[in-house]
Amino acid sequence: MTIRVRQIILRRVPQGVPVADDVEIVQVDLPTPADGQLLVQNRWLSIEPAVRIRMGGSASSIPKLPNYEIGAPLEGAAIGEVVESNVDGFEKGDMVVHSQGWREAAIIDPANPAHRVYQIPRGENIPSEAYLGLLGLQGFTAYAGLFHVANLKEGDVVWVSAAAGAVGNLVAQIAKLNGHRVIASAGSADKVAWLKDTIGVDAAFDYHDGDLVELLEKAAPAGIDVYFDNVGGEHLAAALEVLRPGGRVALCGLISTYNATEPVPGPSNMFSVIAKNLTIKGFLAVQYAEHLETYRDQARQWIAEDRVQYRENIVQGLDAAPDALVDVLTGRNTGKMLVDLR
Amino acid sequence: MTIRVRQIILRRVPQGVPVADDVEIVQVDLPTPADGQLLVQNRWLSIEPAVRIRMGGSASSIPKLPNYEIGAPLEGAAIGEVVESNVDGFEKGDMVVHSQGWREAAIIDPANPAHRVYQIPRGENIPSEAYLGLLGLQGFTAYAGLFHVANLKEGDVVWVSAAAGAVGNLVAQIAKLNGHRVIASAGSADKVAWLKDTIGVDAAFDYHDGDLVELLEKAAPAGIDVYFDNVGGEHLAAALEVLRPGGRVALCGLISTYNATEPVPGPSNMFSVIAKNLTIKGFLAVQYAEHLETYRDQARQWIAEDRVQYRENIVQGLDAAPDALVDVLTGRNTGKMLVDLR
Numbered sequence: 001m002t003i004r005v006r007q008i009i010l011r012r013v014p015q016g017v018p019v020a021d022d023v024e025i026v027q028v029d030l031p032t033p034a035d036g037q038l039l040v041q042n043r044w045l046s047i048e049p050a051v052r053i054r055m056g057g058s059a060s061s062i063p064k065l066p067n068y069e070i071g072a073p074l075e076g077a078a079i080g081e082v083v084e085s086n087v088d089g090f091e092k093g094d095m096v097v098h099s100q101g102w103r104e105a106a107i108i109d110p111a112n113p114a115h116r117v118y119q120i121p122r123g124e125n126i127p128s129e130a131y132l133g134l135l136g137l138q139g140f141t142a143y144a145g146l147f148h149v150a151n152l153k154e155g156d157v158v159w160v161s162a163a164a165g166a167v168g169n170l171v172a173q174i175a176k177l178n179g180h181r182v183i184a185s186a187g188s189a190d191k192v193a194w195l196k197d198t199i200g201v202d203a204a205f206d207y208h209d210g211d212l213v214e215l216l217e218k219a220a221p222a223g224i225d226v227y228f229d230n231v232g233g234e235h236l237a238a239a240l241e242v243l244r245p246g247g248r249v250a251l252c253g254l255i256s257t258y259n260a261t262e263p264v265p266g267p268s269n270m271f272s273v274i275a276k277n278l279t280i281k282g283f284l285a286v287q288y289a290e291h292l293e294t295y296r297d298q299a300r301q302w303i304a305e306d307r308v309q310y311r312e313n314i315v316q317g318l319d320a321a322p323d324a325l326v327d328v329l330t331g332r333n334t335g336k337m338l339v340d341l342r
Numbered sequence: 343m344t345i346r347v348r349q350i351i352l353r354r355v356p357q358g359v360p361v362a363d364d365v366e367i368v369q370v371d372l373p374t375p376a377d378g379q380l381l382v383q384n385r386w387l388s389i390e391p392a393v394r395i396r397m398g399g400s401a402s403s404i405p406k407l408p409n410y411e412i413g414a415p416l417e418g419a420a421i422g423e424v425v426e427s428n429v430d431g432f433e434k435g436d437m438v439v440h441s442q443g444w445r446e447a448a449i450i451d452p453a454n455p456a457h458r459v460y461q462i463p464r465g466e467n468i469p470s471e472a473y474l475g476l477l478g479l480q481g482f483t484a485y486a487g488l489f490h491v492a493n494l495k496e497g498d499v500v501w502v503s504a505a506a507g508a509v510g511n512l513v514a515q516i517a518k519l520n521g522h523r524v525i526a527s528a529g530s531a532d533k534v535a536w537l538k539d540t541i542g543v544d545a546a547f548d549y550h551d552g553d554l555v556e557l558l559e560k561a562a563p564a565g566i567d568v569y570f571d572n573v574g575g576e577h578l579a580a581a582l583e584v585l586r587p588g589g590r591v592a593l594c595g596l597i598s599t600y601n602a603t604e605p606v607p608g609p610s611n612m613f614s615v616i617a618k619n620l621t622i623k624g625f626l627a628v629q630y631a632e633h634l635e636t637y638r639d640q641a642r643q644w645i646a647e648d649r650v651q652y653r654e655n656i657v658q659g660l661d662a663a664p665d666a667l668v669d670v671l672t673g674r675n676t677g678k679m680l681v682d683l684r
Contacts, residue, residue, distance in 0.1 A: 268605035273622065280621070
């Protein structure tokens with residue numbers, strides 16, 4: 001027996017921002033799951049900027065995550081419901097996080113590290129899609145970047161860029177929950193208003209509104225100690241100007257470069273790194289995986305105490321996924337971008 | 343009573359590499375030292391690349407070390423002999439390290455932090471000029487960069503650039519003394535031969551001899567863990583390519599940028615910093631001053647055991663100092679560049 005499902009494959013390597021013809025929705029037949037496999041019906045797809053890198057033709061690349069092959073389905077985090085299980089410990093109806101998104105259903109092998117399976121605890125009173133946000137890699141990226149990469153300490157002033165994005169808004173909130181002064185930047189007046197009024201940052205600005213260093217100096221007259229970088233390029237260069245001696249950069253994402261077809265120069269003011277004893281440390285959250293469950297316990301506590309704001313951009317159905325990716329890459333989302341396949 | 347001495351003043355801000363007319367040797371009259379002051383006759387001047395930054399017109403600047411003023415003498419590390427002392431604890435004949443180089447003699451105030459006075463222990467059987475090298479900030483910069491900035495640990499493979507320079511050759515030697523595999527790069531075949539044959543590095547190459555990443559991959563087929571950067575620019579970008587996951591960059595100098603009149607772009611491959619969990623940490627040795635005496639005790643031990651090679655480029659007399667600076671900035675020195683004023 002097979003089941004017929006739709007999935008999104010890469011048709012060709014995009015030039016710059018992806019366009020509709022770079023991908024294609026095709027039908028495939030999935031076999032019955034073999035021993036050790038699950039058949040999972042996807043309920044939520046996570047739309048993440050890193051997908052763009054793996055489509056190829058980008059100035060960036062991820063050594064341990066190869067690019068998608070032409071004709072093969074895209075991958076990305078998803079939440080699915082087990083509809084058939086041939087794996088001990090997994091039952092029909094269980095919800096799992098896994099890496100085989102961009103398709104309606106998938107055969108999942110929990111023993112395959114590439115499938116990155118996490119079984120959501122049964123009976124928890126939390127919407128499963130939180131595992132693509134606060135309880136997922138987005139929240140953990142924010143936490144690991146602040147505490148394990150930037151070594152956030154009492155009194156530090158934090159700047160986070162792309163602060164209305166999926167990771168950025170959680171960085172702002174987690175830093176605020178820990179009592180820090182937080183400066184947030186984003187790309188529109190609406191986002192800035194949301195950051196100020198709902199997220200509760202201490203200062204926020206639209207980076208289009210003037211010279212970045214001047215905007216930062218106005219928002220943080222005494223300088224900053226930690227910069228959580230989701231953007232790269234001119235944002236990173238501006239941080240090197242305003243960071244105080246001993247300051248740290250948690251280099252998380254370089255979204256300003258993902259659609260670039262030519263190399264994007266790095267900051268020209270690297271001497272500031274020497275003169276002010278700065279540290280630039282890059283990371284992928286998976287590199288800190290041993291702290292993930294500690295973080296999740298903390299985050300569940302915040303949810304129980306209703307201390308975290310949560311905002312999602314939800315689009316309906318697989319056909320909407322490619323445009324949702326373009327929205328994320330061009331900054332049209334506020335909060336986490338999800339595709340609802342229920 | 344006054345004494346007439348010669349000193350080198352800044353005439354104008356250089357454009358690019360300094361030329362003879364950018365400085366001028368003038369005569370000045372020094373007063374008798376007041377209470378709390380020493381009259382010091384300089385014996386050795388240290389010629390260091392950072393002097394170029396403080397002349398102005400450079401793409402780099404050091405926030406806490408203001409540029410020299412037009413008409414004012416240059417500053418830089420020097421070793422002098424006390425010829426008249428009005429300071430308790432200092433006697434005629436004592437040798438001191440201080441910051442008032444680029445002149446034949448100076449009035450020195452040991453209580454003034456800007457004069458950075460270090461009294462060389464009396465009766466030590468070590469040439470005083472070692473305090474402008476292995477026992478001075480050069481040696482300590484090498485040590486602090488390796489151990490306190492790059493957190494050198496067992497088994498790490500080290501690459502050091504400008505490895506025939508004053509700091510670079512000590513980085514190579516200190517790493518070798520600690521049992522590490524050391525890759526050294528420099529700018530001429532002579533320097534490469536000296537590094538291989540005398541300093542004893544494991545591999546060395548002239549960076550002019552091809553693509554930097556290919557040269558590094560040949561010298562360190564399994565990659566490197568620590569890059570001690572004295573150069574910046576393309577050297578730093580190449581390091582980001584060949585560093586292994588978890589690798590560290592000790593950012594010490596950017597000599598490739600000091601004569602630049604326009605900003606020099608940073609590395610375009612910053613995404614490697616994310617993907618490989620790399621750390622770029624800048625430093626000035628003074629930021630680790632609390633470890634200086636521990637280091638000096640270690641270095642004196644190496645000298646006693648004759649375990650360190652020491653090479654100096656010595657020029658004679660104050661008139662030779664400006665050309666010596668150009669030699670350092672354009673890589674014509676091997677080892678430490680000193681001016682002998684004895």
